[in-house]
Amino acid sequence: MSQCDGPExxxxxxxxxxxxxxxxxxxxxxxIQAHIDNCRDCLTEYEIDVLVKALLSRSCSETAPPPLRERVLLSIRTVHVEFREQAD
Ligand SMILES: [Zn+2]
Incomplete structure (x- = not known):
């Protein structure tokens, strides 16, 4: 049973x-800092959360799509080029 069940x-x-x-x-x-300094269970939770967050942010940045602004600008440019090619 976890000891980490008090209100704090x-x-x-x-x-x-x-x-x-x-x-x-x-x-x-x-x-919070004072609490996790004194509470092993919460410190463990804290360390796990930090680890998960680090892993998530790493995998997110690896597969991050280009910023929305760039994608919008790119699609506007693409449409514009196609329109001009058809006009010529
Ligand atoms: Zn605790």
Whole structure:
């Protein structure tokens, strides 16, 4: 059975993703940091989440499509070229 079921743990785990994404205000950040420093279970959760996030962001950047703006510009240019070829 997990020891990580107290109210502090629940709160820490709920905010873990925000904490990892640095989207928490400083006060909450310090609270989570202090908690995972003292709570093995939450520290493990934290480490797993960081690992998963790192893996996800790596695989995302490898297969990332070109930015939408570039794709839109490219398709506009393609349509424009086709139109001119037909006109000639
Ligand atoms: Zn905990």
């Amino acid at each position: 743990c629940t709160e820490a785990l709920q905010k873990l993703y925000l904490f990892i994404d640095h989207e928490l205000e400083d006060a909450s950040c310090e609270q």
